[in-house]
Amino acid sequence: MIFAEAFAWLVDPANWSGGKSIPVRVGVHLLFCVGAVLGAALVAVPLGLFVGHTGRGSVVLVGGSNALRALPTLGLVTFLYLITGGGTVGVLIALIVLAVPPILAGTYAGIQDVDRGVVDAARGMGMTGTQRLWRVEVPNALPLLIGGLRNAMLQVVATASVAAYVGIETLGRPLLDGVRVLDYAQFVGGAILIALLAVALDAVLAGVGRLVVPAGVRLSARAGRTRSSRMQSRRRKSPVPVESGGSPA
Amino acid sequence: MVTYLSDAGTRAALLDRLLEHVYLSLVPLVVSVVLAIVLGLLCHRFRPVNATLIALSNVLYTIPSLALFAIIPALIGTRVLDPVNVISALTLYTTALLVRPVAEALDAVPSHVTAAATAMGFRPWRRFLTVELPLAVPVLAAGVRVGSVSNISLVSVGALIGTGGLGTLFTDGFQQRYLAPIIVGIVLTLVLALVVDLLLVLLRNRLTPWVLVGKP
Numbered sequence: 001m002i003f004a005e006a007f008a009w010l011v012d013p014a015n016w017s018g019g020k021s022i023p024v025r026v027g028v029h030l031l032f033c034v035g036a037v038l039g040a041a042l043v044a045v046p047l048g049l050f051v052g053h054t055g056r057g058s059v060v061l062v063g064g065s066n067a068l069r070a071l072p073t074l075g076l077v078t079f080l081y082l083i084t085g086g087g088t089v090g091v092l093i094a095l096i097v098l099a100v101p102p103i104l105a106g107t108y109a110g111i112q113d114v115d116r117g118v119v120d121a122a123r124g125m126g127m128t129g130t131q132r133l134w135r136v137e138v139p140n141a142l143p144l145l146i147g148g149l150r151n152a153m154l155q156v157v158a159t160a161s162v163a164a165y166v167g168i169e170t171l172g173r174p175l176l177d178g179v180r181v182l183d184y185a186q187f188v189g190g191a192i193l194i195a196l197l198a199v200a201l202d203a204v205l206a207g208v209g210r211l212v213v214p215a216g217v218r219l220s221a222r223a224g225r226t227r228s229s230r231m232q233s234r235r236r237k238s239p240v241p242v243e244s245g246g247s248p249a
Numbered sequence: 250m251v252t253y254l255s256d257a258g259t260r261a262a263l264l265d266r267l268l269e270h271v272y273l274s275l276v277p278l279v280v281s282v283v284l285a286i287v288l289g290l291l292c293h294r295f296r297p298v299n300a301t302l303i304a305l306s307n308v309l310y311t312i313p314s315l316a317l318f319a320i321i322p323a324l325i326g327t328r329v330l331d332p333v334n335v336i337s338a339l340t341l342y343t344t345a346l347l348v349r350p351v352a353e354a355l356d357a358v359p360s361h362v363t364a365a366a367t368a369m370g371f372r373p374w375r376r377f378l379t380v381e382l383p384l385a386v387p388v389l390a391a392g393v394r395v396g397s398v399s400n401i402s403l404v405s406v407g408a409l410i411g412t413g414g415l416g417t418l419f420t421d422g423f424q425q426r427y428l429a430p431i432i433v434g435i436v437l438t439l440v441l442a443l444v445v446d447l448l449l450v451l452l453r454n455r456l457t458p459w460v461l462v463g464k465p
Contacts, residue, residue, distance in 0.1 A: 002322075002323040003323055006323070066398075067439070069395075069398050069399060069402065070398045070401060070402050070438060070439050070442035070443070071402060071435070071438075071439065072402050072405035072406075072415070072416065072419070072434070072435060072438045073402070073405070073406065074405045074406055074408065074409065074416055074419045074420075075405060075416075075418075075419045075431055075434050075435040075438065076435070078419045078420075078422060078423040078431050079419075079428065079431045079432065079435065081423070082422075082423070082426060082428055082431070083428065154310070154311055154313070157313055158313030158314060158315065158316075161313055161315045161316065162315055162406055162409065165409055165420070165423070166423065172315060175315065175316070175319055176409060178319075179329065179330075179409070179410050179411070182329075184323075184329060187319055187329065188319055188320065188323045190316075190319070191315070191316040191317075191318075191319035191320050192316070192320070194312075194313055194315065194316040195311075195312045195313070195316045195317075195320065198311045198312060198313050198316070199308065199311050199312070202311045247342075247346065247395055247396075247398075247399040248309075248310055248314060248342040248345075248346075248399055248403065249313055249314060249403075
């Protein structure tokens with residue numbers, strides 16, 4: 001039974017100490033993932049806020065982020081690794097490039113999805129553009145923005161595993177070594193670790209989302225979000241549909 | 250780059266890789282459309298199934314492709330380097346992607362439409378196939394487009410565990426420290442995704458002539 005062997009590999013003390021042990025690889029994996037998502041958020045959140053708030057450049061943004069979905073992660077990683085002359089920088093750039101579209105789409109969709117009536121009311125109360133953005137649009141956009149961050153994190157966790165191929169010591173390493181030497185216990189054990197890490201990180205971000213999203217927004221989001229967003233997009237003058245939902249990574 | 254592409258042997262090999270890629274990414278798409286329609290119908294009829302499937306697909310979604318490619322053979326007992334693993338994994342992802350929209354689209358068919366069909370003497374199965382399902386096609390097509398793009402991109406990862414496809418261009422290029430195959434691989438993947446997407450739009454328009462008629 002392969003799962004029993006994989007479990008034996010997982011709990012083998014030899015795999016829990018030394019420079020190439022499981023904890024070290026989890027650490028490297030996490031470092032790459034958190035670094036890449038933070039880096040991508042620094043670029044994507046301001047850009048998404050700007051485009052969502054002003055409506056300028058939305059066609060380019062939506063078309064661009066949909067096209068980037070088709071980009072093969074392994075191709076991007078090997079390409080950037082070779083042109084940067086090897087090392088971790090190329091891999092980090094690749095991860096950032098892959099994390100930008102989901103965050104951008106989530107931020108933009110979040111701002112776009114805010115009920116026009118609410119924004120108009122804020123304007124009617126005399127709020128300036130900046131006040132509307134920070135005190136009305138951003139809080140209301142938070143659920144979708146966090147959703148974008150979660151999608152980006154999944155993409156990056158998956159790609160960091162793939163990046164083990166170019167020699168980065170992430171959790172993809174045991175899996176790929178397992179294929180090479182036909183050690184199936186290590187192969188499946190590595191896969192289980194990657195899956196667990198992805199599920200755990202996603203749960204952490206979901207928890208963060210629960211903490212930062214204002215209670216009022218959470219309540220209105222729960223009350224039939226699909227129906228209201230559909231009606232809103234029909235009311236809007238020039239709706240550019242954006243696919244803010246995640247796709248497997 | 251030009252020297253790489255000028256070799257006839259290389260071009261023949263590229264075509265083989267491309268065809269493998271099409272096969273590996275589109276078979277899951279077709280299988281999962283059928284599966285999603287069946288499961289979507291189950292969700293539409295039985296609420297508890299709906300909640301369970303949505304919870305399952307959310308967890309499935311969080312599992313990275315490389316890990317799923319490796320867990321599948323352990324689950325279903327196939328050989329580790331068998332392309333069936335990649336096909337099954339992508340089928341799971343795409344089905345998970347499609348079930349929910351299909352169920353929601355079936356839920357959204359107005360009751361007066363189904364009542365009219367019933368009054369016209371349609372039996373339940375014929376009513377489902379000729380009235381409810383066609384009305385769900387636009388939503389299904391939107392999901393299929395997302396699924397095809399993500400499948401075409403994910404198949405490349407399979408090269409790491411010995412499945413063919415355009416992903417082998419990346420591994421070959423990396424091992425030889427040679428950029429040309431990598432660039433060709435990236436471009437071919439993007440072009441393939443674009444072409445398949447255009448074909449899907451054409452197919453959707455053929456299947457739903459009434460949507461186009463409604464536009465000014």
